[in-house]
Amino acid sequence: MDLSTRTVLVVGGTSGxxxxxARRFAAAGSTVAVGGRNPEALAELAGEGFGTFGVDVTDSASVASFRAAVLDRYPGLDTVVTMSGVMLLEDLRDPAHYTAAETTIDTNLLGTVRVLDAFTPHLIGRGAGTFLTVSSxxxxxxxxxxxxxxxxxAAVHAYSEALRAQLDGTGVGVVELVPPAVATAGQEKVNPHALPLDDFAAEVMDLLSQEPTPRExxxxxxxxxxxxxxxxxxxxxxAQRSRALAMLPGRQG
Structure with missing residues:
Protein backbone atom coordinates (compact mmCIF):
# COMPACT_ATOMS: atom_id res chain seq x y z
CA MET A 1 0.00 0.00 0.00
CA ASP A 2 1.35 3.41 -0.96
CA LEU A 3 0.89 5.37 2.27
CA SER A 4 1.73 8.71 0.67
CA THR A 5 -1.30 9.07 -1.58
CA ARG A 6 -4.26 7.82 0.43
CA THR A 7 -7.31 9.65 1.67
CA VAL A 8 -7.86 7.97 5.02
CA LEU A 9 -10.72 8.03 7.51
CA VAL A 10 -9.95 6.72 11.00
CA VAL A 11 -13.18 6.04 12.86
CA GLY A 12 -12.39 5.96 16.56
CA GLY A 13 -9.20 7.92 16.02
CA THR A 14 -9.48 10.35 18.94
CA SER A 15 -7.21 8.39 21.28
CA GLY A 16 -4.74 5.55 21.60
CA ALA A 22 -3.93 8.86 12.00
CA ARG A 23 -0.79 10.85 12.75
CA ARG A 24 1.40 8.23 11.07
CA PHE A 25 -0.72 8.19 7.90
CA ALA A 26 -0.54 11.99 7.79
CA ALA A 27 3.23 11.97 8.32
CA ALA A 28 3.55 9.54 5.41
CA GLY A 29 1.74 12.00 3.13
CA SER A 30 -1.85 10.83 3.23
CA THR A 31 -4.85 13.11 3.70
CA VAL A 32 -6.43 12.03 6.99
CA ALA A 33 -9.81 12.58 8.65
CA VAL A 34 -10.83 11.36 12.09
CA GLY A 35 -14.22 10.46 13.49
CA GLY A 36 -15.08 10.02 17.15
CA ARG A 37 -17.25 10.96 20.13
CA ASN A 38 -14.86 13.12 22.17
CA PRO A 39 -15.33 16.78 21.19
CA GLU A 40 -12.22 17.94 23.05
CA ALA A 41 -10.03 15.39 21.31
CA LEU A 42 -11.59 16.24 17.94
CA ALA A 43 -10.87 19.92 18.51
CA GLU A 44 -7.25 19.10 19.36
CA LEU A 45 -6.88 17.02 16.19
CA ALA A 46 -8.51 19.75 14.11
CA GLY A 47 -5.82 22.07 15.45
CA GLU A 48 -3.23 19.66 14.07
CA GLY A 49 -4.79 19.93 10.62
CA PHE A 50 -6.97 16.82 10.54
CA GLY A 51 -10.49 16.81 9.21
CA THR A 52 -12.69 15.93 12.17
CA PHE A 53 -16.24 14.60 12.50
CA GLY A 54 -18.41 13.65 15.44
CA VAL A 55 -19.90 10.17 15.29
CA ASP A 56 -21.39 7.58 17.63
CA VAL A 57 -20.95 4.16 16.01
CA THR A 58 -23.72 2.68 18.21
CA ASP A 59 -26.26 5.02 16.57
CA SER A 60 -27.25 4.26 12.98
CA ALA A 61 -28.56 7.78 12.38
CA SER A 62 -25.29 9.27 13.63
CA VAL A 63 -23.31 7.00 11.30
CA ALA A 64 -25.49 7.96 8.33
CA SER A 65 -25.02 11.69 8.99
CA PHE A 66 -21.31 11.10 9.49
CA ARG A 67 -21.00 9.29 6.15
CA ALA A 68 -22.72 12.14 4.32
CA ALA A 69 -20.50 14.76 5.94
CA VAL A 70 -17.29 12.83 5.29
CA LEU A 71 -18.04 12.12 1.64
CA ASP A 72 -19.13 15.69 1.04
CA ARG A 73 -15.74 16.92 2.25
CA TYR A 74 -13.64 13.98 1.02
CA PRO A 75 -15.23 12.56 -2.15
CA GLY A 76 -11.96 10.80 -2.96
CA LEU A 77 -11.97 8.78 0.27
CA ASP A 78 -10.27 5.47 -0.41
CA THR A 79 -9.31 4.02 3.01
CA VAL A 80 -11.57 3.47 6.02
CA VAL A 81 -10.14 2.32 9.37
CA THR A 82 -12.64 0.93 11.91
CA MET A 83 -10.94 1.59 15.27
CA SER A 84 -13.91 2.19 17.63
CA GLY A 85 -13.93 -0.14 20.61
CA VAL A 86 -14.36 -0.55 24.35
CA MET A 87 -12.71 -2.98 26.80
CA LEU A 88 -14.79 -3.84 29.88
CA LEU A 89 -14.26 -6.32 32.70
CA GLU A 90 -17.10 -8.82 33.27
CA ASP A 91 -17.75 -11.38 35.99
CA LEU A 92 -19.93 -13.98 34.28
CA ARG A 93 -21.13 -15.27 37.66
CA ASP A 94 -22.95 -11.97 38.13
CA PRO A 95 -25.97 -11.47 35.82
CA ALA A 96 -25.32 -7.72 36.00
CA HIS A 97 -22.43 -8.27 33.56
CA TYR A 98 -24.95 -8.29 30.71
CA THR A 99 -24.94 -4.49 30.45
CA ALA A 100 -21.20 -4.54 29.81
CA ALA A 101 -21.61 -7.35 27.30
CA GLU A 102 -24.31 -5.45 25.42
CA THR A 103 -22.22 -2.26 25.31
CA THR A 104 -19.16 -4.16 24.12
CA ILE A 105 -20.92 -6.03 21.32
CA ASP A 106 -22.82 -2.94 20.19
CA THR A 107 -19.66 -0.88 19.96
CA ASN A 108 -16.99 -3.34 18.87
CA LEU A 109 -18.93 -5.58 16.50
CA LEU A 110 -22.11 -3.81 15.45
CA GLY A 111 -20.30 -0.46 15.41
CA THR A 112 -17.80 -1.95 12.98
CA VAL A 113 -20.61 -3.33 10.83
CA ARG A 114 -22.41 0.03 10.77
CA VAL A 115 -19.28 1.81 9.56
CA LEU A 116 -18.47 -0.84 6.96
CA ASP A 117 -22.04 -0.75 5.66
CA ALA A 118 -21.93 3.04 5.48
CA PHE A 119 -18.87 3.20 3.23
CA THR A 120 -19.06 -0.04 1.22
CA PRO A 121 -21.21 1.45 -1.57
CA HIS A 122 -18.81 4.39 -1.92
CA LEU A 123 -15.69 2.23 -2.20
CA ILE A 124 -17.37 -0.22 -4.57
CA GLY A 125 -18.50 2.73 -6.68
CA ARG A 126 -14.90 3.94 -6.90
CA GLY A 127 -13.78 0.47 -7.96
CA ALA A 128 -10.84 0.72 -5.57
CA GLY A 129 -10.15 1.21 -1.88
CA THR A 130 -9.34 -0.48 1.40
CA PHE A 131 -11.09 -1.26 4.63
CA LEU A 132 -8.74 -1.67 7.58
CA THR A 133 -10.66 -3.53 10.28
CA VAL A 134 -9.28 -3.88 13.80
CA SER A 135 -9.63 -7.11 15.74
CA SER A 136 -7.26 -8.11 18.58
CA ALA A 154 -13.19 -12.87 17.28
CA ALA A 155 -16.37 -11.86 15.47
CA VAL A 156 -14.64 -8.89 13.80
CA HIS A 157 -12.02 -11.32 12.50
CA ALA A 158 -14.64 -13.68 11.05
CA TYR A 159 -16.62 -10.77 9.63
CA SER A 160 -13.49 -9.36 7.99
CA GLU A 161 -12.80 -12.71 6.35
CA ALA A 162 -16.34 -12.89 4.99
CA LEU A 163 -16.28 -9.26 3.83
CA ARG A 164 -13.03 -9.85 1.97
CA ALA A 165 -14.54 -12.82 0.18
CA GLN A 166 -17.72 -10.93 -0.73
CA LEU A 167 -15.80 -7.90 -2.04
CA ASP A 168 -13.45 -9.99 -4.14
CA GLY A 169 -13.41 -8.61 -7.68
CA THR A 170 -14.74 -5.17 -6.72
CA GLY A 171 -11.32 -3.57 -6.30
CA VAL A 172 -11.97 -3.08 -2.57
CA GLY A 173 -9.56 -4.82 -0.25
CA VAL A 174 -9.99 -5.81 3.40
CA VAL A 175 -6.95 -5.71 5.69
CA GLU A 176 -7.26 -6.82 9.31
CA LEU A 177 -5.10 -5.23 11.99
CA VAL A 178 -4.57 -7.56 14.97
CA PRO A 179 -3.06 -5.58 17.88
CA PRO A 180 -1.55 -7.18 20.98
CA ALA A 181 -1.69 -5.32 24.29
CA VAL A 182 -0.40 -1.83 23.47
CA ALA A 183 0.63 0.74 26.09
CA THR A 184 -2.18 3.29 25.71
CA ALA A 185 -4.51 4.93 28.23
CA GLY A 186 -2.62 3.58 31.20
CA GLN A 187 -2.37 -0.02 29.97
CA GLU A 188 1.35 0.04 30.68
CA LYS A 189 0.39 0.17 34.38
CA VAL A 190 -2.06 -2.73 34.07
CA ASN A 191 0.11 -4.83 31.77
CA PRO A 192 3.86 -4.29 32.04
CA HIS A 193 4.29 -6.42 28.92
CA ALA A 194 2.21 -4.06 26.76
CA LEU A 195 4.03 -3.03 23.59
CA PRO A 196 5.07 0.64 23.49
CA LEU A 197 2.72 2.59 21.23
CA ASP A 198 5.52 4.08 19.11
CA ASP A 199 7.06 0.68 18.45
CA PHE A 200 3.69 -0.85 17.60
CA ALA A 201 2.70 1.96 15.22
CA ALA A 202 6.06 1.94 13.44
CA GLU A 203 5.81 -1.81 12.84
CA VAL A 204 2.20 -1.50 11.64
CA MET A 205 3.05 1.20 9.11
CA ASP A 206 6.00 -0.83 7.84
CA LEU A 207 3.73 -3.85 7.29
CA LEU A 208 1.03 -1.74 5.65
CA SER A 209 3.57 -0.31 3.20
CA GLN A 210 4.48 -3.74 1.86
CA GLU A 211 3.44 -4.76 -1.64
CA PRO A 212 1.19 -6.61 -1.70
CA THR A 213 -0.30 -5.50 1.60
CA PRO A 214 -0.72 -8.49 3.97
CA ARG A 215 -4.30 -9.58 4.62
CA GLU A 216 -3.52 -9.54 8.34
CA ALA A 239 -4.51 -21.09 31.77
CA GLN A 240 -1.83 -18.47 32.40
CA ARG A 241 -4.17 -15.66 31.38
CA SER A 242 -6.92 -17.05 33.64
CA ARG A 243 -4.86 -15.96 36.64
CA ALA A 244 -5.97 -12.43 35.76
CA LEU A 245 -9.49 -13.32 36.96
CA ALA A 246 -8.22 -12.03 40.30
CA MET A 247 -8.74 -8.55 38.77
CA LEU A 248 -12.50 -9.02 39.13
CA PRO A 249 -14.16 -7.65 42.31
CA GLY A 250 -14.79 -10.44 44.80
CA ARG A 251 -12.27 -12.80 43.17
CA GLN A 252 -9.21 -11.72 45.14
CA GLY A 253 -7.68 -13.94 47.75
Whole structure:
Protein backbone atom coordinates (compact mmCIF):
# COMPACT_ATOMS: atom_id res chain seq x y z
CA MET A 1 0.00 0.00 0.00
CA ASP A 2 1.35 3.41 -0.96
CA LEU A 3 0.89 5.37 2.27
CA SER A 4 1.73 8.71 0.67
CA THR A 5 -1.30 9.07 -1.58
CA ARG A 6 -4.26 7.82 0.43
CA THR A 7 -7.31 9.65 1.67
CA VAL A 8 -7.86 7.97 5.02
CA LEU A 9 -10.72 8.03 7.51
CA VAL A 10 -9.95 6.72 11.00
CA VAL A 11 -13.18 6.04 12.86
CA GLY A 12 -12.39 5.96 16.56
CA GLY A 13 -9.20 7.92 16.02
CA THR A 14 -9.48 10.35 18.94
CA SER A 15 -7.21 8.39 21.28
CA GLY A 16 -4.74 5.55 21.60
CA UNK A 17 -3.87 3.42 18.60
CA UNK A 18 -6.35 5.18 16.31
CA UNK A 19 -4.95 8.63 16.96
CA UNK A 20 -1.37 7.44 16.54
CA UNK A 21 -2.16 5.73 13.25
CA ALA A 22 -3.93 8.86 12.00
CA ARG A 23 -0.79 10.85 12.75
CA ARG A 24 1.40 8.23 11.07
CA PHE A 25 -0.72 8.19 7.90
CA ALA A 26 -0.54 11.99 7.79
CA ALA A 27 3.23 11.97 8.32
CA ALA A 28 3.55 9.54 5.41
CA GLY A 29 1.74 12.00 3.13
CA SER A 30 -1.85 10.83 3.23
CA THR A 31 -4.85 13.11 3.70
CA VAL A 32 -6.43 12.03 6.99
CA ALA A 33 -9.81 12.58 8.65
CA VAL A 34 -10.83 11.36 12.09
CA GLY A 35 -14.22 10.46 13.49
CA GLY A 36 -15.08 10.02 17.15
CA ARG A 37 -17.25 10.96 20.13
CA ASN A 38 -14.86 13.12 22.17
CA PRO A 39 -15.33 16.78 21.19
CA GLU A 40 -12.22 17.94 23.05
CA ALA A 41 -10.03 15.39 21.31
CA LEU A 42 -11.59 16.24 17.94
CA ALA A 43 -10.87 19.92 18.51
CA GLU A 44 -7.25 19.10 19.36
CA LEU A 45 -6.88 17.02 16.19
CA ALA A 46 -8.51 19.75 14.11
CA GLY A 47 -5.82 22.07 15.45
CA GLU A 48 -3.23 19.66 14.07
CA GLY A 49 -4.79 19.93 10.62
CA PHE A 50 -6.97 16.82 10.54
CA GLY A 51 -10.49 16.81 9.21
CA THR A 52 -12.69 15.93 12.17
CA PHE A 53 -16.24 14.60 12.50
CA GLY A 54 -18.41 13.65 15.44
CA VAL A 55 -19.90 10.17 15.29
CA ASP A 56 -21.39 7.58 17.63
CA VAL A 57 -20.95 4.16 16.01
CA THR A 58 -23.72 2.68 18.21
CA ASP A 59 -26.26 5.02 16.57
CA SER A 60 -27.25 4.26 12.98
CA ALA A 61 -28.56 7.78 12.38
CA SER A 62 -25.29 9.27 13.63
CA VAL A 63 -23.31 7.00 11.30
CA ALA A 64 -25.49 7.96 8.33
CA SER A 65 -25.02 11.69 8.99
CA PHE A 66 -21.31 11.10 9.49
CA ARG A 67 -21.00 9.29 6.15
CA ALA A 68 -22.72 12.14 4.32
CA ALA A 69 -20.50 14.76 5.94
CA VAL A 70 -17.29 12.83 5.29
CA LEU A 71 -18.04 12.12 1.64
CA ASP A 72 -19.13 15.69 1.04
CA ARG A 73 -15.74 16.92 2.25
CA TYR A 74 -13.64 13.98 1.02
CA PRO A 75 -15.23 12.56 -2.15
CA GLY A 76 -11.96 10.80 -2.96
CA LEU A 77 -11.97 8.78 0.27
CA ASP A 78 -10.27 5.47 -0.41
CA THR A 79 -9.31 4.02 3.01
CA VAL A 80 -11.57 3.47 6.02
CA VAL A 81 -10.14 2.32 9.37
CA THR A 82 -12.64 0.93 11.91
CA MET A 83 -10.94 1.59 15.27
CA SER A 84 -13.91 2.19 17.63
CA GLY A 85 -13.93 -0.14 20.61
CA VAL A 86 -14.36 -0.55 24.35
CA MET A 87 -12.71 -2.98 26.80
CA LEU A 88 -14.79 -3.84 29.88
CA LEU A 89 -14.26 -6.32 32.70
CA GLU A 90 -17.10 -8.82 33.27
CA ASP A 91 -17.75 -11.38 35.99
CA LEU A 92 -19.93 -13.98 34.28
CA ARG A 93 -21.13 -15.27 37.66
CA ASP A 94 -22.95 -11.97 38.13
CA PRO A 95 -25.97 -11.47 35.82
CA ALA A 96 -25.32 -7.72 36.00
CA HIS A 97 -22.43 -8.27 33.56
CA TYR A 98 -24.95 -8.29 30.71
CA THR A 99 -24.94 -4.49 30.45
CA ALA A 100 -21.20 -4.54 29.81
CA ALA A 101 -21.61 -7.35 27.30
CA GLU A 102 -24.31 -5.45 25.42
CA THR A 103 -22.22 -2.26 25.31
CA THR A 104 -19.16 -4.16 24.12
CA ILE A 105 -20.92 -6.03 21.32
CA ASP A 106 -22.82 -2.94 20.19
CA THR A 107 -19.66 -0.88 19.96
CA ASN A 108 -16.99 -3.34 18.87
CA LEU A 109 -18.93 -5.58 16.50
CA LEU A 110 -22.11 -3.81 15.45
CA GLY A 111 -20.30 -0.46 15.41
CA THR A 112 -17.80 -1.95 12.98
CA VAL A 113 -20.61 -3.33 10.83
CA ARG A 114 -22.41 0.03 10.77
CA VAL A 115 -19.28 1.81 9.56
CA LEU A 116 -18.47 -0.84 6.96
CA ASP A 117 -22.04 -0.75 5.66
CA ALA A 118 -21.93 3.04 5.48
CA PHE A 119 -18.87 3.20 3.23
CA THR A 120 -19.06 -0.04 1.22
CA PRO A 121 -21.21 1.45 -1.57
CA HIS A 122 -18.81 4.39 -1.92
CA LEU A 123 -15.69 2.23 -2.20
CA ILE A 124 -17.37 -0.22 -4.57
CA GLY A 125 -18.50 2.73 -6.68
CA ARG A 126 -14.90 3.94 -6.90
CA GLY A 127 -13.78 0.47 -7.96
CA ALA A 128 -10.84 0.72 -5.57
CA GLY A 129 -10.15 1.21 -1.88
CA THR A 130 -9.34 -0.48 1.40
CA PHE A 131 -11.09 -1.26 4.63
CA LEU A 132 -8.74 -1.67 7.58
CA THR A 133 -10.66 -3.53 10.28
CA VAL A 134 -9.28 -3.88 13.80
CA SER A 135 -9.63 -7.11 15.74
CA SER A 136 -7.26 -8.11 18.58
CA UNK A 137 -4.90 -10.80 19.72
CA UNK A 138 -7.52 -11.43 22.41
CA UNK A 139 -9.88 -12.54 19.63
CA UNK A 140 -7.56 -15.52 19.04
CA UNK A 141 -6.38 -16.09 22.62
CA UNK A 142 -9.12 -15.03 25.06
CA UNK A 143 -8.41 -12.92 28.13
CA UNK A 144 -10.93 -14.42 30.61
CA UNK A 145 -11.72 -11.20 32.55
CA UNK A 146 -12.98 -9.62 29.29
CA UNK A 147 -15.15 -12.33 27.69
CA UNK A 148 -17.36 -10.12 25.52
CA UNK A 149 -14.36 -8.15 24.30
CA UNK A 150 -12.75 -11.41 23.20
CA UNK A 151 -15.98 -12.57 21.56
CA UNK A 152 -16.50 -9.25 19.76
CA UNK A 153 -12.98 -9.23 18.37
CA ALA A 154 -13.19 -12.87 17.28
CA ALA A 155 -16.37 -11.86 15.47
CA VAL A 156 -14.64 -8.89 13.80
CA HIS A 157 -12.02 -11.32 12.50
CA ALA A 158 -14.64 -13.68 11.05
CA TYR A 159 -16.62 -10.77 9.63
CA SER A 160 -13.49 -9.36 7.99
CA GLU A 161 -12.80 -12.71 6.35
CA ALA A 162 -16.34 -12.89 4.99
CA LEU A 163 -16.28 -9.26 3.83
CA ARG A 164 -13.03 -9.85 1.97
CA ALA A 165 -14.54 -12.82 0.18
CA GLN A 166 -17.72 -10.93 -0.73
CA LEU A 167 -15.80 -7.90 -2.04
CA ASP A 168 -13.45 -9.99 -4.14
CA GLY A 169 -13.41 -8.61 -7.68
CA THR A 170 -14.74 -5.17 -6.72
CA GLY A 171 -11.32 -3.57 -6.30
CA VAL A 172 -11.97 -3.08 -2.57
CA GLY A 173 -9.56 -4.82 -0.25
CA VAL A 174 -9.99 -5.81 3.40
CA VAL A 175 -6.95 -5.71 5.69
CA GLU A 176 -7.26 -6.82 9.31
CA LEU A 177 -5.10 -5.23 11.99
CA VAL A 178 -4.57 -7.56 14.97
CA PRO A 179 -3.06 -5.58 17.88
CA PRO A 180 -1.55 -7.18 20.98
CA ALA A 181 -1.69 -5.32 24.29
CA VAL A 182 -0.40 -1.83 23.47
CA ALA A 183 0.63 0.74 26.09
CA THR A 184 -2.18 3.29 25.71
CA ALA A 185 -4.51 4.93 28.23
CA GLY A 186 -2.62 3.58 31.20
CA GLN A 187 -2.37 -0.02 29.97
CA GLU A 188 1.35 0.04 30.68
CA LYS A 189 0.39 0.17 34.38
CA VAL A 190 -2.06 -2.73 34.07
CA ASN A 191 0.11 -4.83 31.77
CA PRO A 192 3.86 -4.29 32.04
CA HIS A 193 4.29 -6.42 28.92
CA ALA A 194 2.21 -4.06 26.76
CA LEU A 195 4.03 -3.03 23.59
CA PRO A 196 5.07 0.64 23.49
CA LEU A 197 2.72 2.59 21.23
CA ASP A 198 5.52 4.08 19.11
CA ASP A 199 7.06 0.68 18.45
CA PHE A 200 3.69 -0.85 17.60
CA ALA A 201 2.70 1.96 15.22
CA ALA A 202 6.06 1.94 13.44
CA GLU A 203 5.81 -1.81 12.84
CA VAL A 204 2.20 -1.50 11.64
CA MET A 205 3.05 1.20 9.11
CA ASP A 206 6.00 -0.83 7.84
CA LEU A 207 3.73 -3.85 7.29
CA LEU A 208 1.03 -1.74 5.65
CA SER A 209 3.57 -0.31 3.20
CA GLN A 210 4.48 -3.74 1.86
CA GLU A 211 3.44 -4.76 -1.64
CA PRO A 212 1.19 -6.61 -1.70
CA THR A 213 -0.30 -5.50 1.60
CA PRO A 214 -0.72 -8.49 3.97
CA ARG A 215 -4.30 -9.58 4.62
CA GLU A 216 -3.52 -9.54 8.34
CA UNK A 217 -1.23 -7.00 9.98
CA UNK A 218 0.56 -9.04 12.63
CA UNK A 219 3.32 -7.31 14.57
CA UNK A 220 5.86 -9.62 16.15
CA UNK A 221 4.28 -9.19 19.58
CA UNK A 222 0.89 -10.63 18.56
CA UNK A 223 2.01 -13.73 16.69
CA UNK A 224 2.07 -15.91 19.81
CA UNK A 225 -1.64 -15.08 20.24
CA UNK A 226 -2.60 -15.46 16.58
CA UNK A 227 -0.95 -18.83 16.15
CA UNK A 228 -1.42 -20.33 19.63
CA UNK A 229 -3.75 -23.11 18.46
CA UNK A 230 -1.52 -23.96 15.50
CA UNK A 231 1.57 -23.99 17.70
CA UNK A 232 0.03 -26.13 20.46
CA UNK A 233 0.41 -23.44 23.13
CA UNK A 234 -3.24 -22.41 23.39
CA UNK A 235 -4.30 -24.34 26.52
CA UNK A 236 -1.24 -23.35 28.53
CA UNK A 237 -1.54 -19.68 27.55
CA UNK A 238 -5.26 -19.51 28.39
CA ALA A 239 -4.51 -21.09 31.77
CA GLN A 240 -1.83 -18.47 32.40
CA ARG A 241 -4.17 -15.66 31.38
CA SER A 242 -6.92 -17.05 33.64
CA ARG A 243 -4.86 -15.96 36.64
CA ALA A 244 -5.97 -12.43 35.76
CA LEU A 245 -9.49 -13.32 36.96
CA ALA A 246 -8.22 -12.03 40.30
CA MET A 247 -8.74 -8.55 38.77
CA LEU A 248 -12.50 -9.02 39.13
CA PRO A 249 -14.16 -7.65 42.31
CA GLY A 250 -14.79 -10.44 44.80
CA ARG A 251 -12.27 -12.80 43.17
CA GLN A 252 -9.21 -11.72 45.14
CA GLY A 253 -7.68 -13.94 47.75
Missing amino acids: IGREL GIGFLPFPPMPSYAASK ILVQGVRMHRWAERDGTYDDLV
